[in-house]
Amino acid sequence: MDIGAFLKNLKFAALGIALISPAAWGLTTTPSGGFVLNKGNNASIDFSFQVQSDPGSKSYVFWAQQFWFESGPGGYLGLQRVGQTKKIIFSIWDAKASLASMPGAIAEPFGGEGEGQHVLAAFDWQVGHTYRFRLENVGGAGPWWQVSVTDVDTKGQWVLGRIQALPGWGNLQRNVTTFTEVFVNGERCENIPYARGAFYAPVADGGLGVTASITPRTYGNFSAPCSLLQVSGAKDGINVGTRSDKVDSAIVHQIGLSNGPQNWDDYDRKGKIGSIYKYQNPYTQKTEYFKLQWVDAGGRYGYFPIDGTNNAYWQYLGTTEPSYNGI
Template identity: 30%
Template sequence: MTLTNSGSSNAVANLNVVLPSGFSASGFNAACGATLSSSSNQVTLTNATVPASGKCVFTFNINIPPVNQLPASNTITIASSNAANSGALAGVAVPSISILGRTPGLYSDTWFPSGVNGVAVLDMFVTPMNDPGPNSNVFWSNQMGGLGGYTGLQSTEIVAGAEGVGKQFLFSLWGATNAQAGTPASAGIGGGSFCTVSGTATDGSAGVQCRYHYDWQAGHTYRFRVTPNASLGGGWFKTNVTDVTGGNVGDSFDIGSIFVGGTATLVPTTYVSQWVEYFDWNSKRTDCTSVPYTSVQFSIQAQSASGSPVNLGAANVYANSSCPSSFATTGFNTSTKTSTEIGAPQASAQGLVKANGSCLTAQQGETAGNPVGSNNAILASCPTSASVHASGGSKFAPQLWVMASDSTIQIENSYCLTAWNGSNNATAGSAGSNVVMLTCAAGSSNQQWTVAPGSAGSAGSQLVLTSSGQCLTPNGSSLTLAACSAANSVWAVPGKSFSY
């Protein structure tokens, strides 16, 4: 926080900084003889002497509450406390607060040797070892430092009008100015290539993005080959994707060609960062426990202009610090020069929870209900491969669940399956309790579930509220808690890879 005095004499400042509800402040660093203190959601600045035509800078940390305590508004206000001898507050400029979610990010960075500034062929291999789910919003990306962009594939099934439906492959270069589409839909391999040239491309950056819908398969290896497109001239670069699983050559398509300007006839190289992005970090309601399990293998090869292989060293593999270390596992095999990146290793994929041929569903979608507690968990018809492919994964978000590492069962945006007895929450979890959707709250006993083996002779498992030992029990399409028995040994929960 900076106070500026435009006057010709010293001025005394006394201010109140009002934070959003639930926020707090710490780590005060005062200046100009002032005192900084906090109470509730307010910071108080007392007796700062701001020199004539000068300024004073104060720093402190704003602490954001957990998801279940986030307020509807993130506005900060600053006002004079009207203390005696205070100077007049002429104006205030307060930045807006953008709250982002917390997700693990996993990286495998490979640097090119000194003196290798360009290559004729850049091959980046991606093997998604599991399917995290049709609305899981995972991006396995190859970011190219020299070329200034990325290419990769995403997990989510989307519907994009004329561009087709299904999972998406991307090729984007920042600052690029032209593009030519790659393999057309008429080739019969996926949805065909579509490119956008924009001052604000779909990733929010100026440049060009080419997209291609193709339903990749878990366990298959996809080679992203970036080369100059000599047929279009210097400065043009093409990305081809080929299924090379088991050393064989399968489906192959060009995502597109992009013009970056200039006359380069080699792919510029500095480094390649192959990484796992959970792009639900864009939602402030996403937390580390919200994201599904994903596992991927990465590797890189390159050829010089003469066709000889470029000797690349070991990749630097690591995870970001947004989440505790238990939410990410990284490793590099020096023999195969392959990195393995696992996000949310203790969670499930985002998938279906089934009982008696129906699927667990948040009746009103991603909400705690109005009033709170009115969004019941029910059983409803399950989505199918055909319905998801036709409508996209996001339509079925209320039926796609993560069995999280903290023993919660949750849908997107941190809404948890919760035992509920209305205002008498002390008895939540007893026999006859309702089951609803509420915002996940760390350690809440009425949101902690255990998957237990079913009764002898039963085909399914039991979902047990850990605190009470009562089981989630179907009653037609509705759900309740009851003593565990064969009648509620009917559940099938998501594993490490999505399935219908």
């Protein structure tokens, strides 16, 4: 899929033209959502991300936040899984110049149905770490807009690079859009690996701008119908498609629900061997994970062990959330 064309379409979604659904879940390709700050004309915005479940080294997934200039086009920034390589990226449409700062980063024009400049680099982001991207006006002719990245957990800091805006575009609008895109092999919902990412409420101008509203959405259609009769359930018994949920002050996106964490008793206890189930153990007050390893002649499984062991149906995986796709 051409990323320029995809993001140009998302531009209209951000403006409220019916490419998105207000539903937090759907038989849709792309979880999305929006933040609205309490002020515009922002000289800087901090965008924060956390990948909570990695789709694995055979996947191509982009966790992105999108911004807009007051009197110009927009751009996007975020984290990517590109097969075995993890990346960060920062792009602005219709820009004419860019400079890389991080060692190994590339600054170059991009094309397709959308044109502009981007800066990207290999970046070994870690599951469970929060990364804060600061997009700020650093002056000069244009002016130039710079992205720096902070690992909130380790305090590591990097300057990715900068892109030159055109005169008259102004500062940044109050509207921010989120999306999680599967940009290779995302046509069939059952084949998409499970992944989960959190997008935290943005802050502008050193705290003068705060998030005033949060709206989860999903949009996009699969090229083939999703099977609704799979014997594997995900959160709330929804086993296909995507989710976008408001969780406290964040938007949490899930893709590949049919391959993600399952719930006991979904689909009349008919399960798929190898599926991973999440169990809130009331006896130990722990969150535990089990892999289904056997079903009876009717295709059904039995109860979880309550003491952190295996039984005929279940392999105990521990209390740390496992990878659902292999890394």
